[in-house]
Amino acid sequence: MANIVAGKKSCTVNPLKMSQPLGAALAFMGIKNTMPMLHGSQGCSSFGLVLLVRHFRESIPLQTTAMNEVATVLGGFENVEQAVVNIWKRTHPDVIGICSTGVTEIKGDDVHGFIRMIRNNHPELAELKIIHVSTPDFKGAFQDGWEIAVACLVEALVAAPDDGEGFDYHRINVLPGSHLTPGDLDELRDIIEAFGLVPSFLPDLAGSLDGHVPDDFTPTTFGGISVEEIKAMGCAGASIAVGEQMRNAAVVLEAKTGTPYRVFDRLTGLEANDALMEFLSEYSGRPVPTKYRRQRSQLVDAILDGHFFFGGKKVAIGAEPDLLIALTHFLHEMGCNIVAAVTTTHSSLLDQIPAAEILIGDLEDLEARAGDCDLLITHAHGRQAAERLGCAFLRIGLPIFDRLGAAHLITVGYRGTRDMIFNLGNMFISQQHGATPDDWRVQRMNGDATILAY
Numbered sequence: 001m002a003n004i005v006a007g008k009k010s011c012t013v014n015p016l017k018m019s020q021p022l023g024a025a026l027a028f029m030g031i032k033n034t035m036p037m038l039h040g041s042q043g044c045s046s047f048g049l050v051l052l053v054r055h056f057r058e059s060i061p062l063q064t065t066a067m068n069e070v071a072t073v074l075g076g077f078e079n080v081e082q083a084v085v086n087i088w089k090r091t092h093p094d095v096i097g098i099c100s101t102g103v104t105e106i107k108g109d110d111v112h113g114f115i116r117m118i119r120n121n122h123p124e125l126a127e128l129k130i131i132h133v134s135t136p137d138f139k140g141a142f143q144d145g146w147e148i149a150v151a152c153l154v155e156a157l158v159a160a161p162d163d164g165e166g167f168d169y170h171r172i173n174v175l176p177g178s179h180l181t182p183g184d185l186d187e188l189r190d191i192i193e194a195f196g197l198v199p200s201f202l203p204d205l206a207g208s209l210d211g212h213v214p215d216d217f218t219p220t221t222f223g224g225i226s227v228e229e230i231k232a233m234g235c236a237g238a239s240i241a242v243g244e245q246m247r248n249a250a251v252v253l254e255a256k257t258g259t260p261y262r263v264f265d266r267l268t269g270l271e272a273n274d275a276l277m278e279f280l281s282e283y284s285g286r287p288v289p290t291k292y293r294r295q296r297s298q299l300v301d302a303i304l305d306g307h308f309f310f311g312g313k314k315v316a317i318g319a320e321p322d323l324l325i326a327l328t329h330f331l332h333e334m335g336c337n338i339v340a341a342v343t344t345t346h347s348s349l350l351d352q353i354p355a356a357e358i359l360i361g362d363l364e365d366l367e368a369r370a371g372d373c374d375l376l377i378t379h380a381h382g383r384q385a386a387e388r389l390g391c392a393f394l395r396i397g398l399p400i401f402d403r404l405g406a407a408h409l410i411t412v413g414y415r416g417t418r419d420m421i422f423n424l425g426n427m428f429i430s431q432q433h434g435a436t437p438d439d440w441r442v443q444r445m446n447g448d449a450t451i452l453a454y
Contacts, residue, residue, distance in 0.1 A: 015362055018399075019048075020099075024149035032224045035087050041103060044064065093128070143179070169237035175253070211407055319396070325349055325353060375394065392431060
């Protein structure tokens with residue numbers, strides 16, 4: 001059992017985590033025709049906007065209540081009212097998601113009370129869904145904000161089945177964690193549909209931030225799950241939650257609608273995907289399609305081919321808890337030693353990670369513990385640490401702002417796991433052939449697009 005240690009430094013030197021309100025705002029971006037809004041200073045939304053634009057390289061809808069010093073002291077009702085009314089007049093969204101920030105949480109703004117007053121003052125907003133999420137950025141992390149936002153969306157928008165209305169067992173709900181990319185969601189959708197099922201993803205970033213070009217410009221989200229489809233999720237026969245962070249949302253959904261759920265803490269690795277296939281086969285009453293039996297065989301062969309190069313390798317990982325859980329178990333199964341594991345916030349499954357110690361800290365802590373590691377895995381802010389350590393570097397998570405295609409990376413399913421083995425195995429093979437960190441830097445300077453430069 002891993003020993004969980006909380007960092008006690010006075011300040012963060014090289015940040016690993018991102019804030020709760022940013023995670024909540026991204027969750028709202030998986031809802032069709034929605035406008036996320038941060039209730040705080042203008043700088044809060046500006047920073048988040050830049051980060052998400054650099055990662056997804058897409059138009060990001062994000063507004064702010066633009067609180068200043070006077071509004072913060074006197075209360076933010078007028079700012080919230082003006083922001084909601086202006087957004088409604090200009091964009092007519094179906095949903096406005098209000099995510100609080102540190103300054104307004106400390107002040108103690110009663111945003112639920114603000115929303116009631118706004119509705120009394122503006123009856124034209126009767127059809128507009130206004131959802132408030134309490135996400136102070138002085139505690140928790142990105143994953144926590146996503147988790148809270150999804151639970152609030154379920155509570156506010158999912159409708160309980162009418163009396164006498166049965167479940168539709170051809171439908172299944174999917175509650176994906178914040179660590180899954182749009183590419184991961186598309187892979188899961190293909191797998192579920194292969195069993196003759198109709199999945200509803202909440203949120204569905206694969207519909208809104210997968211890089212497709214819309215027919216017309218829209219200032220709100222131009223894809224994702226619709227409010228009507230969210231409402232109908234209460235009639236689905238079952239729910240799948242991917243990541244321990246989504247357990248609470250699944251519990252809320254079951255309590256409201258009676259829909260049973262199954263939590264998969266990870267979908268990377270052979271055993272994890274076998275469990276998913278077994279569940280879908282039992283639920284649908286269909287055998288596992290030949291396509292996925294073949295993909296499983298390919299994954300087994302990839303494990304056989306790759307374990308020679310993974311065995312005994314020292315790996316250091318910094319990531320949000322559910323992504324850390326998926327990666328550490330996968331690498332441990334491949335024979336790697338997890339010499340350093342740093343995460344951003346608490347999770348009930350951290351003590352099950354196959355490492356001696358799990359630190360809740362920053363990238364400086366990760367670099368200090370990485371030592372003579374062969375591979376460093378974290379988001380793009382860890383690239384300088386990898387160069388100083390002289391080890392291979394895999395970018396994963398959010399943000400990845402110095403490479404293309406971050407939204408389309410796939411780590412779930414048999415195919416995603418297989419490709420992870422090939423990607424990392426090629427890095428280890430290149431190390432054995434004598435490439436050094438200095439060689440990698442020269443390759444990057446010369447524009448040599450090798451796997452090590454990735």
